[in-house]
Amino acid sequence: MQFTSPGNGTLTKIRLLVNDTTPAGHVKVAIYDHNPATGLPGTLLWGGASTSVVNGWMEWTTPAVSVKANTIYWLVYWLDTGNGIRYQSEAGNHVWWFLTYGNWPSALTASVGGSNSNQYVMQAVYQPAG
Numbered sequence: 001m002q003f004t005s006p007g008n009g010t011l012t013k014i015r016l017l018v019n020d021t022t023p024a025g026h027v028k029v030a031i032y033d034h035n036p037a038t039g040l041p042g043t044l045l046w047g048g049a050s051t052s053v054v055n056g057w058m059e060w061t062t063p064a065v066s067v068k069a070n071t072i073y074w075l076v077y078w079l080d081t082g083n084g085i086r087y088q089s090e091a092g093n094h095v096w097w098f099l100t101y102g103n104w105p106s107a108l109t110a111s112v113g114g115s116n117s118n119q120y121v122m123q124a125v126y127q128p129a130g
Contacts (some may be wrong), residue, residue, distance in 0.1 A: 001075045001122050002034070008129040011065040014048065016058045016077050023053040025081030029060050030104050031124070034072035040108060041074035042127035047104030053079070067126055075122040078104075 012028045028050045035042030048060040067073060080101040097108065 003073055003075060003124060004123075005067040005069060005071050005073060005126070007126075009067055009126040010129070011046070011067055011124055011126045013125040014060050014075060015122075015123040015125065018053060018055050020053070020055055021068045025052040025053055025079060026101070027053045027058065027077055027079050028079060028104075029122070030076045030078070031062070032055060032074040032076060032108060034119060039102050042103050043107050046074075050101075051081070053081075054095065057124050062079055067124075073124070075124055076108075077122065 006051050009033060014025065016027065016029055018027075028048045030047035031045045032041035033045055034040075046062050046065045048062070051058070052059075078099075078101060099105070
């Protein structure tokens with residue numbers, strides 16, 4: 001999911017809203033910078049560890065990842081099995097890839113599996129600079 005940072009600061013957490021009454025498998029989250037040449041995620045800035053899926057808000061604490069005001073970033077989640085993730089129709093932009101669950105790619109350069117205008121419910125929590 002693409003988002004624009006509202007101010008300079010340091011990313012502290014990434015959250016994902018799972019909407020599945022029978023959650024299964026594992027999930028992890030990451031943040032990538034934006035590649036203006038492709039309009040897609042570019043280079044991995046931080047990738048979280050795999051954890052068991054639970055229904056409701058899931059949260060990962062990040063190390064100090066600097067974010068800049070008015071700069072585009074991408075929040076990414078990766079599931080090893082099918083689970084429902086809360087989304088809002090026509091609320092933004094997201095893309096997906098079909099990759100074997102494993103280590104985070106240093107850059108997302110493979111062909112996109114698809115895209116649409118749904119926005120999955122994720123949050124980037126940051127500490128404003130100053």
